[in-house]
Amino acid sequence: MKLIDLLNNSLFDSIKNAYSLEKEDFQKLDLGFVSSTSEDHGDYSSSASLKLAKKLDSSPRDIAKKISDGLLSELIEEISVDGPGFINIYLTRSAKVNELKNAIELKEQWAFKKNNRKKALVEFVSSNPTGPLHVGHGRGAVLGIAISNLLQSQGYQVDKEYYVNDAGRQINILALSIILETINHSFNRDGLYQGGYINDLAKKFTKKTNLKEVAQPEMSLSDDADQKLDELIAFYQSESPKIWNELRTFAINEMIDIIKADLKNMGIIHDKWFYESSVGDFNDESSVLFQAVKGITKKKLTFKKDGALWFKSTDFGDDKDRVLLRENGEPTYYLTDVGYHKDKIDRKYEHYINIFGADHHGYVKRITSAFDTLKNDYQSLEIVLYQLVNLFENGKKKQMSTRKGDFYSLEELREEIGSDVIKFFFLEKKSDHTIDFDVLKAKEESKTNPYFYTQYAHVRCCSILQNKAPDFKCMYDEKEITKNFDLLNKIINYPKHLEDFANERSPHSLVHFLKELAADFHSFYETNPVLVENDTVANSRLIITKATQIVLQNGLELLSVKPLSKM
RNA sequence: GCGCCAGUAGCUCAGCUGGAUAGAGCAGUAGCCUUCUAAGCUAUUGGUCGGGGGUUCGAAUCCUCCCUGGCGCGCCA
Known part of the structure; x- marks a missing residue:
């Protein structure tokens, strides 16, 4: 206890x-x-x-x-x-020293809770597979991993999941982008995905399939850009269905491979990739899509209006009711997502956390409404929002657009400053605060960066401890150990703080805690040489050093940042 | 128009489920390396907590109105 x-x-x-x-x-x-x-x-x-x-x-x-x-x-x-x-x-002094002893003997188990027999599912990133991850997605990614780790520290069995939007219009546009990239360079690219990766995909695809053989549309096209794209998609779908489907599948798989690689390079691995397409067909009664509608209808929360089927989400405080099935009988994107949550519910986790960018905040109410309708008593869904990342270059704001291929990719940033610096930087700010991120400044600052400051404290611990380890069987002085109030206070209360950080889903508090702990240790280090001739004093200070090292290591690992032992 | 988030030191941010004198880092100033890594330490400058009301023993924190900035308000995904 x-x-x-x-x-x-x-x-x-x-x-x-x-x-x-x-x-x-x-x-x-x-x-x-x-x-x-x-x-x-x-x-x-x-x-x-x-x-x-x-x-x-x-x-x-x-x-x-x-x-x-x-x-x-x-x-x-x-x-x-x-x-x-x-x-x-x-x-009492011995109460404090005893805690340090526990920490040193139990290591991470000291701060962690034992299995609380509860399962949690954290969904994060879930970006459309239509382009590489950009810096903004990176924030969701590092937040997701850190929150998952925090939950794990409190004894939850956590699964991490990525929802892949592989079914919608966006994927058709992706496929169309690849076709037009290959066969028609003069075509106006408005509304299409652009950028080097489209060209790469086109080249790779044409190695096995000759796209030049697909028919050329000869009908006249609409002036409306959006409508024009739809007409072209319909054309290729009906004229070259085999190639079209092959291309779609190819594009999705390639993009997911790219995203997976981007995430892996960041040290982030999802346990499950859930495909939107797997919610099934509404006409199939065994599909989760059908089951979801059935569940809502059973609670008398659906109604028909204008030929469409609606969910009375205003009963849950949503500002308007939501369409589930369109007038033409097709499910909305929303229903697909409800189906996905129905599937999640059926997988019987106690706790669900979705991590969304703040541009989706309007979506929160309608998804929690549906979830609350379909869930079992023991289940709950919580949405963690994070504000967007604004990129600046030389003080000038950079607009980001996946469509235009004009974005700073997470991978580019990682190559420049490293995944752990990115994690530390993104996690340092609380999630509902917009981050203004200046790329050049981030590089410049890498020397006075809090990341290095914190790591350096850990490095200092390690470099002392490699000479000698503390030993509770040898003499130590309780007064000597406890004279560093701030440092001891932080170490001893780490398990309690960790519990709070986890409950509040606030990795940023952990970052701040670690920075402060590092500061206290740096201060201790300057005035308390550890490896002194007096064995009692040396052992006492080694005890503090070891306990600090354990907490720093543990905290950094929870942030998914690798603690350094050398710099 | 409605909703969500933000506004705290020159800059970047903690603190916000009410608690004791509002804290860090960077930038500025003055010091500290024959000693476990100076990517460090010590001292110091700098604040009408966006503004006005209210609630109470006590408000940066809660309520209300207003100002500024960002985002969102489809039978799109």
Whole structure:
């Protein structure tokens, strides 16, 4: 059990006994201890008495006195009531040293929770397979991996999933782009996918199939750009169905290979790639698509209007109802997605997290509405949004467009600054904050980068520890170990912090924690030479160094960043 | 027009489920390398927490109105 949980139990018992309250009476008031930010306030402090003052109609300081009198724990050295009525407690030195001992003996198991028997499914990236990943997708990717890792640290069994939009119009346009790239260079490229990768795909495809043999459209085409594309797609579909289908399949597979490679280079691997096309045909009653509609209808949440079938999502707070089946009987993209979530639900995870770019925020309500209609009682869906990444070059904003092929690819960025720097940089900001990313500056800054600062602390630990390891069987000095308040405070409370970061889905807090821990260690390092002649002092400082190293390593690994032992 | 996100030091950002004097990094200034890696440390300058009201023992944090910026509001995907 965590230190802080032991202390809180004691605190709650004391409150119960002193005022004959039941736990339910104050459960919501959040009365527990928090680790102090300043040594003046002890190791932990609680504002319980301030929060209870009104309810108990008594002065906060009196309440604090009474509660602290009943606060019994061998972990506590001293209790004081300060300020308006805060209860501040000081841990005994041996309680602190004992935590370091646990950390060093148990390594990552010290901070992690054991299997809590719950399964979580995290869906992220899921970008259309119509182009390589760009920098913006990278943010979703690193967020997804970090959140998955955080959940794992809390004992969840986590699966990572990518939803592949392989069925829609976008793929037809991709195929069309490849055809026109090959046979008609003078064609206006508006609305088509462009860029080097289209040319690569075209070349590769024409090696096995001669695209020049496909028919040339001779009918007159619409002036409307969108409509024109649809006419061309329809033409190739009917005139050269075999080649068309071959090309579509080829294009999807090639693009997915590219995306997979981009992700792998970032150290990100999904457990499952779910294809949109696999939700099946609505006319097939065994398909999840049909089952999804059936499930919603069963709850009396569908209705017909204008020949279409609608879902009454406004019942869940959506701003309008949503079409499931179009007037022509075809499922909407939305229904396909509902079908996908039906499939997820049937796979019986307890917890679902979807990580979406903020440009999809309008989509959140309608998908949670459908999910809540179809889910089982024990299941829940949560959507984590991340704001977009704006790219700047020399202070000028770069517009990004997959269509035009004018984008900064994740792969290009990775080649320039490395995947771990990208991860650290993206994860450092909280997800609902837009990132203004200046490519040149990121490169320039790589020397004063917080990534290197944090890694450097770990490197310093390693370089000391390779000379000598701490040994609890040898002499050590508790006073020597505990004199570095900030450093000890962070190490000891790491498991609790980690739990909070996981619950809040906030890897950025972990990044900030690690930077601060690194700062505390750098400071310690300057004034406390570890490898000194006095064995007791050396061993004491080795204990601190080893504990720091374990926490840094553990935290970096959760961010999917490789801890360095040399720089 | 409606909805979501943001506005905190010159710059980039933490802190936001109310708590003790608002914190980092970068940039600036002044110091520290015969000693475990100076990609480091120490000291220091810099703040009407976008603005106005309100809620209370206490507000950067909650409510409300307004201002600015980004994004989204299809029987597209």
